[in-house]
Amino acid sequence: MDLVDCYQKVRARTEWICSPLQTEDYVVQPVEDVSPPKWHLGHTTWFFETFILKPYFAAYQEFDPNYNYVFNSYYETVGNRVIRTDRGNLSRPTVIDIYSYRKYVDDAMYHFLRGELPAEIEELMQLGFNHEEQHQELLFTDIKYILGHNPLFPAYKKDHEAPHVHEHTSSAFINMDEGIYEIGFEGEGFSFDNELNRHKVYLNAYQISPALVTNGEYLEFINAGGYQDFRHWHAEGWAWVNTHKVEAPMYWYLIDGNWHHYTLNGLEPLDLKAPVNHISYFEAYAYADWKQCRLPTEFEWEAASAKFNWGSRWEWTESSYLPYPGFAKAPGAIGEYNGKFMVNQKVLRGASEVTSPGHSRATYRNFFQTHLRWQYTGIRLAK
Amino acid sequence: MDLVDCYQKVRARTEWICSPLQTEDYVVQPVEDVSPPKWHLGHTTWFFETFILKPYFAAYQEFDPNYNYVFNSYYETVGNRVIRTDRGNLSRPTVIDIYSYRKYVDDAMYHFLRGELPAEIEELMQLGFNHEEQHQELLFTDIKYILGHNPLFPAYKKDHEAPHVHEHTSSAFINMDEGIYEIGFEGEGFSFDNELNRHKVYLNAYQISPALVTNGEYLEFINAGGYQDFRHWHAEGWAWVNTHKVEAPMYWYLIDGNWHHYTLNGLEPLDLKAPVNHISYFEAYAYADWKQCRLPTEFEWEAASAKFNWGSRWEWTESSYLPYPGFAKAPGAIGEYNGKFMVNQKVLRGASEVTSPGHSRATYRNFFQTHLRWQYTGIRLAK
């Protein structure tokens, strides 16, 4: 792997994603879970500064000691962090300041990477690339939230095109046999610590759909009163629906009797054939219950994943986000990456149309809280 | 099974538990999760009235139609329910009224049970007995909360004696082999729907402790600064510790430099040899992490359960509360019993010293949210 080349490509793609933005779009944080784009730009830079340049590049001069405080994430071992809800209150550093910061760190990184490298660097760089790719996806989801909740509904790009995933339309479920399956990552290449270790899982016989649930199918659930019938919901999901008066997926707007949805191209009539998007786990569960089906576990998903196309939506599974047998946290701040979130979250499998190219794997474990909807999330049924 | 005899015993035990109470103790609800004892007395009665007498006993005259509203629980299909937080605001019906209600329903039940019984009654009665036994345990935990949070620290009984469980003191972990294990209930006798179906699970080799963690061992964690070191905690657990300024298990009080704990006998010096009690999942996890161990999964627990004594504490497992393969909800209100809680909760296994006699099984799945501590909860380590 050519680290310089990879580094250059990853860093450039992040800035390419931001290129259609106005300066003001970089700044705001409408809800706690959405970060301002300029924070993503700074935070991914801070990662290389903190975990590569400072410990390994003796000649490196820190760009600005305050930035450590501003662009830190949840890494408690590295220092105080800005409370997440406060990120949207910081007008400084400006967008120009942050691009200067990126340039400064990039220059130092090129200088560093062309020198003699310690053995562990490649692994750390891989982590940095994958970390930045995760934030590339968050840039898409967060930009969509910022623009899609503005009363002017500005488009991100008028001609934005999502990568094409060939969606199955068959309604015939795939039959999977009872037995022992091997689950988890093994082999060459990068994986996150939460995909390890590869281990055996016993599965009962099950069936899984090759196709994702579409907007049209989900609309039937709405029209059948699915949001008003507690029997399909968890008690906690039912409370969520009623507290927040949820009546449709995020970004759906009923205008003069016709359903629209906000996309990166702006506000458009609802595409009935596209896979349903931006739903919570609670909604995915309720839909499946209404269809007298269920969501697959993450193990069922992985075991069958070679038999269907995936990649347009993150797919909610019935599995909670828990450590695999033998899971061990890495020492130091890097070790905080995954393990500390392994409670009260659900696993999502697959990838979405805004996942960075090359970032997805059949063993990849994404995870979110059960009420969140700003991700590109969809439904695959099992029974 | 003699239904009349069983009914009489279950109903009498509930009232025996309440017999040391003052009238005022029956009324209050200090926090949302704790119900007033008089509500438990009424709700368990409402269960038999609603699911047995009304549908099956034609001669039955409802005691008071308002009671359905007051003593309903979470059964959304049966009618409006009193918001749980409001239970502690209701001074009426009085305790005497509720004992009259119990007597009225009991008399009708005896009348009914001595007649010709439809086939499904035995199963419903079994559910009613087990339901009331669950509330017997809640009576103990809720009474403890009510008295243990009163600044006068009144004893429940001065001479209350807990059932004796012979606790292991060995520190040698039990070795368990890798392989397929059968998990879940099968056979004669009662079980809840969440214990079904019995199914195969593949487990890696593991070790599990025969002994529960003691107060003395837990105190070492406190003294080592365990509550101040974020590295041992989930992110959500760390936020919980800091928001609520948690520094010790519930009911522990540091008085003039000496640790005490409130028990049903009143405030006493901390018993260092007793199993630690009233801790949240977050604390159980952090303690295990600090000991460089982990909590067992519910499958590991069940597979090894014949090799150690259990029953003094509900034991937190690493498993989330999820449906077993093939789990199906019963139709109607009864079906709301378990399935609707299968999200964002952890499984506890075993039983506690306040669990009703005969109510426990190795396949029993109890469940609570990760921050709750008013149950008799403890820690068994695995690795």
Add this chain to the structure above:
Amino acid sequence: MDLVDCYQKVRARTEWICSPLQTEDYVVQPVEDVSPPKWHLGHTTWFFETFILKPYFAAYQEFDPNYNYVFNSYYETVGNRVIRTDRGNLSRPTVIDIYSYRKYVDDAMYHFLRGELPAEIEELMQLGFNHEEQHQELLFTDIKYILGHNPLFPAYKKDHEAPHVHEHTSSAFINMDEGIYEIGFEGEGFSFDNELNRHKVYLNAYQISPALVTNGEYLEFINAGGYQDFRHWHAEGWAWVNTHKVEAPMYWYLIDGNWHHYTLNGLEPLDLKAPVNHISYFEAYAYADWKQCRLPTEFEWEAASAKFNWGSRWEWTESSYLPYPGFAKAPGAIGEYNGKFMVNQKVLRGASEVTSPGHSRATYRNFFQTHLRWQYTGIRLAK
């Protein structure tokens, strides 16, 4: 004044008010502003123990040192206080305990009062009598809240009779001349510190109604859409109406299309001729605005008070609760009585049908926050 006789009468009346209660009614606290009746019984006793017996009666032995903590009110100088919201969680001391406490303190008081008394005692006793009378009124309002928010709507007494106030029914406003008026208490007898000092106020000419607004008149405001028209409301009042979905006075219930109200006699058809009751300042203001009138200031009220009957409702005034010129706090805990509440509250003048006999004066200044409704509050118009 015969202190023993007065003491006996005041103390007996408090217990007479509680005599129709069930034990359970003494215990609950449905909202923060409402205290459990048993707390009032204990707190008024604590007042005499703390401010008379302990400092002045050398032979006195404290009943129970914990009671100081439990029955303290807002007197910060005397020690830690129970957070007000927690009062309803305390099942102990029991009602019987508290009556024992009353008896114990009363016995000591009689012993003390029959001895040689220091000069300042009479003034302190007067304060204690008036303090207990205030709590007698709070007992009525709090009991009404507890029973009137119970789904069974139990009556306090089936034959409870309110003291009769002859209400004016004339619609002709009283004309008052421009000029200097003297406001505030002067002369013999008891007054609170907030009624001092008597001072001059200049008033423009004004008109004031001899009659209180009736339920029937207020119903016209409701039927005219008054609760839906922001123009009549303060911005803060409008937010309050919408947040709490307020549509009528407290205790009004629309049952099968007919308005009812809960009274101490139970649920009854709305009495259209009775003065409107249990409204917030926000509602009083909005009603007056809708009638193209306004509320009187407390000075206008006092200056005209000899010209109309008053005493069935506490009357909201436009005046904020502020110190009179020359107001000085008494030293020590007694000084906390009034001054610390002189911000963000409105003055109410008059008295209500549940005010203790002999407790009212034309200079009396009651005060509440603008959103509160559990008092017997009404409306007198001015222009």
Add this chain to the structure above:
Amino acid sequence: MDLVDCYQKVRARTEWICSPLQTEDYVVQPVEDVSPPKWHLGHTTWFFETFILKPYFAAYQEFDPNYNYVFNSYYETVGNRVIRTDRGNLSRPTVIDIYSYRKYVDDAMYHFLRGELPAEIEELMQLGFNHEEQHQELLFTDIKYILGHNPLFPAYKKDHEAPHVHEHTSSAFINMDEGIYEIGFEGEGFSFDNELNRHKVYLNAYQISPALVTNGEYLEFINAGGYQDFRHWHAEGWAWVNTHKVEAPMYWYLIDGNWHHYTLNGLEPLDLKAPVNHISYFEAYAYADWKQCRLPTEFEWEAASAKFNWGSRWEWTESSYLPYPGFAKAPGAIGEYNGKFMVNQKVLRGASEVTSPGHSRATYRNFFQTHLRWQYTGIRLAK
């Protein structure tokens, strides 16, 4: 008055205030009470568009119908308003868009003002000028909040100079006689409706300080434990101090044992001789109580105002914000300007160093809630 000339000057000054800002500074809203500068720019423009151009200039074409929704304030009669807390989430319209909006409306206004004008226009224009001047002051306070709560503490301008007010340093109080005083606005020129009508007030003899309390004097209160002694505080103020852990005025920072304060020039050592700034009413009251003085009423302030210099700080008074005798709301949206806020707020008198030139009067009534501190607020003592 030359309306074109006045209009040009007012509009230009608003933009001059914003000229040192970075684009990002225009966007954020750190707390509900602080609006993003770009909102102020849009809202003041919306005022002229809505109240002048649309009703009076037939040729006018609305710039963008969405802007009415985005830039509306609290004027309920003109349409739906953006919830205030949401203003900081709107990245669009951009700063450039809003400057285009200003230019578009300004061009139309010049066109309109050069034509034949209806009689009421001058009064409306005066209101528009004064409204925009109020927002000029808010721009200063809000910009200060945005920059002064950024961890980088950027200066607004390195060489910002506040207008000079000659501060009195004498400690001798001014004696004012008992008697009738005339209060309120009368005569030529602009005033807000809340300053009317001029009316008689009777004042007892009082004394008022010619000097404002300085930072040095306030520091003595802090060092004497003023923030830890409940006796000086209202009950509500004491709760505020403890809930928010308040220990000093806003913008004070204790760095290495030395007090600093953030000013528009950046972070500087505390200026002990400057008048104390950015304190809540609760703090002003507590300080006065500690000094065994009190705050003046707004009537005392106005009656004595010719005898001292004022204008560097808005001065908290003891008076609540209430209507003057004969106060009447204007009809329509303009009438919502002041009356709807006349509850639970305190009157501030004078002006501050960031008040627009020519905007202040001795009869001017500013008003804020008792806990707010982002204004330039100070203390003048009375007794």
